[in-house]
Amino acid sequence: MxxxxxxLPILDWTEQQVWEYIQTNNLPYMKxxxxxxxxxxxxxxxCPLCSKAQMRKEFIAFPKxxxxxxxxxEKHMKRKPNNYTAKNFAxxxxxxYFYTNEQxxxxxxxxxxxxxxxxFRAIIKKYLKQS
Numbered sequence: 001m002x003x004x005x006x007x008l009p010i011l012d013w014t015e016q017q018v019w020e021y022i023q024t025n026n027l028p029y030m031k032x033x034x035x036x037x038x039x040x041x042x043x044x045x046x047c048p049l050c051s052k053a054q055m056r057k058e059f060i061a062f063p064k065x066x067x068x069x070x071x072x073x074e075k076h077m078k079r080k081p082n083n084y085t086a087k088n089f090a091x092x093x094x095x096x097y098f099y100t101n102e103q104x105x106x107x108x109x110x111x112x113x114x115x116x117x118x119x120f121r122a123i124i125k126k127y128l129k130q131s
Contacts, residue, residue, distance in 0.1 A: 037061055052102045056127075059100065063128040070096045070124070093121040 010018060022029055032039040037057065041050060045058045045065040059066040074092035077085055088105065089095040097120045098108050111118050 032061060046100075052100060055100050060128060066096065066124070066128055091121070093124050096120075097124060 010021075013021075021027070030039075030042055031037075032042065039057065039061075040054065043050070045062050046055055046069055047058075050058075059069075070092035072092075073085065073089075073095045077083075077089070077092065077095070080086060085095050089098065094112070098105075101108075103111070112120075
């Protein structure tokens, strides 16, 4: 906004300074920053800007979001059967597994088509029961 002044007092604070301020002033904060979760950030669940490890933590903490994500992928695959996702993944579980793990497409295909082919639906369901 023209003429507005932006005052950002904690912009240059370290993470330690933020936590000291919260504790000194007895401020409430989200429980997921504590054990056993130990989140380092809080934003959208499954955000593509966070690390894959953080993404997996978030989906374990909020499995309903994981299943909603999988349903959205499958809906997209049905609507656009000739797109990259529909051509490379059998279902939303496969696409979700790839999205949440640090693998190249070739590594994923090797895992999918190898001697001990993976059941991605079972892997995801077992993983999400950790919550």
